[in-house]
Amino acid sequence: xxxxxPRARDYPQSELPHLIPRESELTAxxxxxxxxxxxxxxxxxxxxxxxxxxxACKEWNAxxxxxxxxxxxxxxxxxxxxxxxxxxxTFVEKIGADGExxxxxxxxxxxxxxxxxxxxxxxxxxxxxxCPTGALFRTEFDTVVVQQDICNGCGYCQPACPFGVVEVSAxxxxxxxxxxxxxxxxxxxxxxxxxxCPTDSIQFGEVGELVERAKDRVAxxxxxxxxxxxxxxxxxxxxxxxxxDHLHAFFLLTDAPEVYNLPAAPTRASRRTYPSLxxxxxxxxxxxxxxAFIMGExx
Amino acid sequence: xxxxxTATAIMPxxxxxxxxxxxxxxxxxxxxxxxxxxxxWQGETYYGRNVVKPSPFSWVVWVYIFVGGLxxxxxxxxxxxxxxxxxxxxxxxxxxxxxxxxxxxxxxPLLIADLHTPQRFFNMLRIYRATSPMSIGSWILTGFxxxxxxTAGADLLGWRAIARVMQVPTALLxxxxxxxxxxxxxxxxTPFWAAMPRLLAARFGSSAMASAAAALSLAERIDxxxxxxxxxxxxxxxxxxxxxxxxxxxxxxxxxxxxxxxVRQDKWAMIDRFGAAGLGxxxxxxxxAVARLGRKQNRTLGVAAALGILxxxxxxxxxxMYAGQDSANSAQDYFRFTExxxxxxxx
Numbered sequence: 001x002x003x004x005x006p007r008a009r010d011y012p013q014s015e016l017p018h019l020i021p022r023e024s025e026l027t028a029x030x031x032x033x034x035x036x037x038x039x040x041x042x043x044x045x046x047x048x049x050x051x052x053x054x055x056a057c058k059e060w061n062a063x064x065x066x067x068x069x070x071x072x073x074x075x076x077x078x079x080x081x082x083x084x085x086x087x088x089x090t091f092v093e094k095i096g097a098d099g100e101x102x103x104x105x106x107x108x109x110x111x112x113x114x115x116x117x118x119x120x121x122x123x124x125x126x127x128x129x130x131c132p133t134g135a136l137f138r139t140e141f142d143t144v145v146v147q148q149d150i151c152n153g154c155g156y157c158q159p160a161c162p163f164g165v166v167e168v169s170a171x172x173x174x175x176x177x178x179x180x181x182x183x184x185x186x187x188x189x190x191x192x193x194x195x196x197c198p199t200d201s202i203q204f205g206e207v208g209e210l211v212e213r214a215k216d217r218v219a220x221x222x223x224x225x226x227x228x229x230x231x232x233x234x235x236x237x238x239x240x241x242x243x244x245d246h247l248h249a250f251f252l253l254t255d256a257p258e259v260y261n262l263p264a265a266p267t268r269a270s271r272r273t274y275p276s277l278x279x280x281x282x283x284x285x286x287x288x289x290x291x292a293f294i295m296g297e298x299x
Numbered sequence: 300x301x302x303x304x305t306a307t308a309i310m311p312x313x314x315x316x317x318x319x320x321x322x323x324x325x326x327x328x329x330x331x332x333x334x335x336x337x338x339x340w341q342g343e344t345y346y347g348r349n350v351v352k353p354s355p356f357s358w359v360v361w362v363y364i365f366v367g368g369l370x371x372x373x374x375x376x377x378x379x380x381x382x383x384x385x386x387x388x389x390x391x392x393x394x395x396x397x398x399x400x401x402x403x404x405x406x407x408p409l410l411i412a413d414l415h416t417p418q419r420f421f422n423m424l425r426i427y428r429a430t431s432p433m434s435i436g437s438w439i440l441t442g443f444x445x446x447x448x449x450t451a452g453a454d455l456l457g458w459r460a461i462a463r464v465m466q467v468p469t470a471l472l473x474x475x476x477x478x479x480x481x482x483x484x485x486x487x488x489t490p491f492w493a494a495m496p497r498l499l500a501a502r503f504g505s506s507a508m509a510s511a512a513a514a515l516s517l518a519e520r521i522d523x524x525x526x527x528x529x530x531x532x533x534x535x536x537x538x539x540x541x542x543x544x545x546x547x548x549x550x551x552x553x554x555x556x557x558x559x560x561x562v563r564q565d566k567w568a569m570i571d572r573f574g575a576a577g578l579g580x581x582x583x584x585x586x587x588a589v590a591r592l593g594r595k596q597n598r599t600l601g602v603a604a605a606l607g608i609l610x611x612x613x614x615x616x617x618x619x620m621y622a623g624q625d626s627a628n629s630a631q632d633y634f635r636f637t638e639x640x641x642x643x644x645x646x
Contacts, residue, residue: 076346130430130486132423151422152416152419152423153419158353159487160486161351162637164352168355222327230335232332236329241639256341256343264338265336269488272486273430273482273496276496276500279500280479280500281478283541287538288375292382295379295383295384295388296384297530
């Protein structure tokens with residue numbers, strides 16, 4: 001043990017001889033095993049905008065500070081997901097937006113919409129499909145991770161992502177994004193953001209199980225009068241479109257996806273590869289045929 | 300059972316297609332979700348901030364798209380001149396082969412320079428990824444570069460048989476060189492590029508063929524081979540006419556998907572209209588038409604047309620590149636592009 005506060009020694013029972021095996025079972029109710037799909041269910045109706053997830057993520061992953069200063073638009077001074085920011089809490093302040101005094105309140109959250117955004121770990125991940133080096137790969141937990149020792153910073157994953165998540169870092173010239181705490185999953189730990197979330201707005205678990213839990217939550221909200229709740233990114237919902245199939249990190253929203261800066265019907269970029277290549281090669285074949293005739297003319 | 304399952308110990312079967320969770324069927328919630336997918340975007344944004352990130356490509360990329368396309372098509376023209384041409388075509392064969400080799404020799408270092416970790420450029424050849432035009436293109440460029448250098452080397456050394464054999468795969472890869480960059484731009488979520496995968500490829504391809512013919516025609520004229528230059532001028536005219544058709548089809552396509560803004564207003568639109576379409580397409584076609592009507596050998600018109608095609612081709616790549624970057628930075632463009640109804644109407 002390194003520097004421990006002297007008073008801490010009064011409580012020897014709090015010292016652990018080793019990591020708790022399968023700690024995630026205690027903190028998230030799930031045993032992490034390779035070969036299963038893991039993800040996040042982010043329930044925005046539970047988010048209080050504390051940004052503990054942002055801090056926990058920065059701390060665990062030792063990410064550099066980003067965007068110091070104020071954006072001047074809302075309490076969101078983080079701005080966006082980036083190479084150095086893998087959790088980003090959006091703040092949509094809707095009360096009094098049109099300059100009129102508010103006389104009644106919607107049933108929860110005072111209609112302040114907050115959402116902790118993260119890499120969606122798409123089932124068919126456009127960044128992974130775009131990566132020419134194989135640096136982006138699918139892990140044994142069905143998540144999408146950039147291998148830092150392979151990425152050569154070509155940056156092609158960056159425009160491929162339909163959510164603007166992955167980014168090439170100006171600091172080290174490699175692409176970075178949320179790893180769904182790959183190292184923690186390997187060690188049986190729940191991802192840092194989900195563990196830090198004080199309201200369980202961020203829930204970690206097996207994707208199929210999370211979807212069931214999310215559906216129950218939506219039904220519960222509808223019963224309680226929050227009739228605008230729906231899922232984004234679960235199978236058959238907005239976000240799970242255009243060949244992406246479904247998102248392993250999905251959300252419960254209460255307003256249009258665009259309000260949270262999410263596209264309603266994003267698409268898989270690689271779909272456009274062969275229509276483009278095929279048309280181009282057909283044009284080249286036609287032009288080459290014409291050129292062959294012109295070349296072959298004798299006078 | 301799972302008692303001893305520490306993550307490191309067990310390697311799973313390769314993760315490809317796992318059965319997805321059951322479809323979502325909450326009654327009221329499902330209706331809401333469906334409405335958001337099927338409606339038109341109502342103008343909501345998150346404080347107007349952009350959604351997707353623009354590509355981190357520098358000016359190097361649009362210069363490469365031009366150079367790579369030109370050298371790819373030059374290899375095609377050299378092979379066609381060798382296989383179908385007459386005595387007058389001999390100099391075209393050699394020049395085309397040299398141009399292809401020089402182009403790929405310039406192109407590869409340009410691309411490596413645009414990597415953010417260039418010392419790892421060889422990782423591009425670590426795998427082949429069929430869903431990634433960047434990977435497809437890396438292999439095309441590698442094969443084409445090797446083939447073009449071998450063909451040009453054999454040509455210089457007078458090993459005609461080797462050059463004749465090597466030129467065939469080189470020309471085939473040259474077709475890929477001319478158009479794969481369009482797939483590279485389109486297979487992204489940058490709205491302006493993603494909206495027109497087919498048109499972009501047709502435009503890059505026809506422009507590459509026109510540029511190669513124009514460059515070779517210039518060289519033939521300087522060398523005094525007017526008969527060869529006129530053949531190349533006719534090829535350039537055909538390719539430029541094809542480019543004109545594609546250019547004219549583009550605004551309609553962009554209007555259909557709600558992206559007319561970038562082509563209508565800003566400076567890239569002006570460069571596209573007057574530089575790429577005007578200087579690169581309309582002026583050369585006019586020159587060729589006048590030269591043909593005049594029925595006399597007019598070197599000036601041929602040279603002017605060739606220069607117009609080359610300058611226009613470069614400006615076209617530049618304007619499309621930056622118009623795309625602007626559209627990626629626009630929440631409006633992206634939300635319109637990701638509207639399902641609009642996308643379906645746009646085809």
